[in-house]
Amino acid sequence: MTADLLIDLFSMAIGYWWIILIGTTIGIIIGAIPGFGAHNTIIILLPLTLAVPIDQGLTFMVSLYVASHMGSGIPAILLNIPGTGGAAATTLDGYPMAQKGLGQQALVLSFLASTIGGFITAIIALFAIPYLAQIAFYLHSVEMVVVMLFGITLIAVIAAKDTLKGLIAGLIGLLIGGIGADHIYSNPRGTFGFLELYDGVPLVPALIGLFALSEAFVMIEQDLIVSKSGRAHMLKSRWSDTWEGIRMGVARLWHVCWTSLIGLGIGAIPGAGASIASFVAYQQSRTFSKTPDAYGKGHPEGVLAPEAANNGVSSGSLIPMLVIGVPGGSTAAVMMVVLNYHGVALGPRLFTEQPVLAYGVFVTMIVSYVLMIFTILPLTRYLSRITLVPTQFLAPSIICFTLIGAFIYRGYPFDMGLAIAFGVIGYIARKTGFHVVALLIGVILGPLLEENFLRALRLSGGDLGVFFSRPIANGLWLALLASLATPWILARYHKSRETAGGKP
């Protein structure tokens, strides 16, 4: 890639600022509404993207895609309702911040992490695409099993507060994740005769039920979602709160950088996505934090890590599509339809034959993030006021919107019933002190773990030794053990220091 090409690409992307503005605005809105993902929206808008020139269509799709990841954090923080699975981990610390009246600061942290994380990873992707594409050649089913385990160990972290309840919630989640046809022979399991469950429990209705509906049911029992002191703080909110959020984020810039790289790496693995990346990033963030006990109570780093990671995924997930010609996720698959329609041949030759298009994707991302940070940061002050809306209005609105979202995802009325069923499960879980995030981790990561585990076994002819047969997998096993042992070792180290310090 030459400097001239780079200048041309930036000039073109900036020239399309108006498309980026439209794309990011739509992306943020649909990202914030559970059920309306980038994938669904791009499908709905196919007649438009197929009709316009390819560079304009691609600019629109890419900007919409990156913005949808950012938008999904808004309801996660303000209402405890993640817009997509990728923002589920954001609820762990984002919502407690909002309840304390720090919703404005939490939003700023989320936007900063999203834009800076996305910006950095897009730049890295722009220059390191051939190397990043190699990730798919080294991380196969065996390695994916270990990556999933990184995310699943978050259940244990959550369970640390109430071991039995945390583990039970995680186990129930894993069991629910086991519903559907098995990954090898397609024999249905636990579907109760419902064909709609044959492909497993759909994520969106589960997400909507466990978070949105159960939260709405809990909301009905109270007047406001913020505490009394939080309300007083919110009523006095001013621009200085936005600055405070910026200061909190900038002070943790390194944290944003390395957690976004987790997202980039996981995103480059075909089939992995924002949900996995954000859980793994949160788990890693907590593991290497000096204040792990502050997580889950409104810790800024608990917001930064998942948001940086799920935006890092945006760059990574497009790499398999561009370099190999195989989509790494559902949104990339729809983008590929548009690119194929315009006669674009994806694969290694794309970078030599159509470099403007290939590298333009990442330049569009970079420009989108820059434009977004300036357009969305001023809105935090007003967006955070949502938490002051009385629950008698808020709860019914959430129920209506999210039930529509549950339906739109696949177009099955069944999914609305499923969302309500999960809503009841989530409500009972909240009322009895079980953590819905632990349950959701099981629902999301359980099937992926099982799929990769069974595939690895099948590839090896049933030999369990396959999981320790590859150098990278072994390295990941060691890293997993280290990340599990580190908090325990650090705790003992601090305790021994305290004990030693206490001695005269």
Added chain:
Amino acid sequence: MNRRTSLNRRTFLGMSAGAAAMGLAGTRPGFAQQFPSHTMNVVIPTGEGGGVDRAARAFTSVWQKHLGANFEFGYFPGASGQVGYEVYVGKREPDAHNLLFGNIGPEMIVYATQDTSYTYPDDYIYFAGIDVDDSAIWVAANSELQTIEDLVEAGKQRTINISTSRLPHPSSLGVLALGEATGADFRLIPYGGGSAARTAAITGEVEACATFLGSSLGLDDQIRFLTVFQNRNRLPNLTNDAPPVNEALGTQIPALSGTRAWAIHRAAAEEYPDRFEKLKETSRAAFEDPAYRQEVEQSKLIWEFAEYSDEEACAAEARATMELAERYKDVLSGNG
């Protein structure tokens, strides 16, 4: 057919509509003039925006002019197409205004290997196939396996892992039949989707990939086709002239392909023979209309795959696929 090339579309449309009306007027005049009385509703058993969807849209954009009605699509993905068929048979009125557009090969294998509440051909029949995509085996370009003979030889020495989107698929049947015919040991690895199956072969997790030809053509020089499960290779230039499997190995493996076809409730075909006749006639006319080729090419579908199959040909393919699926049912369902 001279008429196809010498008449413009509008004249042809007028003539065919008139001919259809006249012909049908002789049998059941009342019904003939009223059909279609409203929009045609199509159940698509896969997701929106995919290959089936694009093929359906390309075809109906021409068919609607011959039939004189608009088409509306409903998407019911899930359970490898089974959900769409359950919805079509169980919840759509058998009045010939409701059709299904599916893929005979994979969906008949699902029918043969899974418990379904619908039965073929009692509940529905295919009446117009519009394209055929053949199964193929390919390897990554840097693979040491250069030919299908190499693959078979290697399979006699060791187990060869071959990726497939799912076990109940024509390409999987092809691999099983190939292993049985040659004594090679092939292990099918289902990836739950074509993209993942292709990635696995390109990135070296498996040694080969069994899939439909059309879905892998875009991979260009990253892959090398070894064989096609058909009597001829429709696209030799785009598939490094990979030989048909029987020609290369002297086997007797049946053709394994996916035919995207229109289906109708059997009850509707029997109760409204005039409507059914009109659907068959106009679908064929649409296929032969030069405008259809333009639509296919504009939609970036592959014209070389376009092939019309009438009701009888569709039924024969469905039966042959079912028979082969029955033969490997135990292996496909994990009981073997």
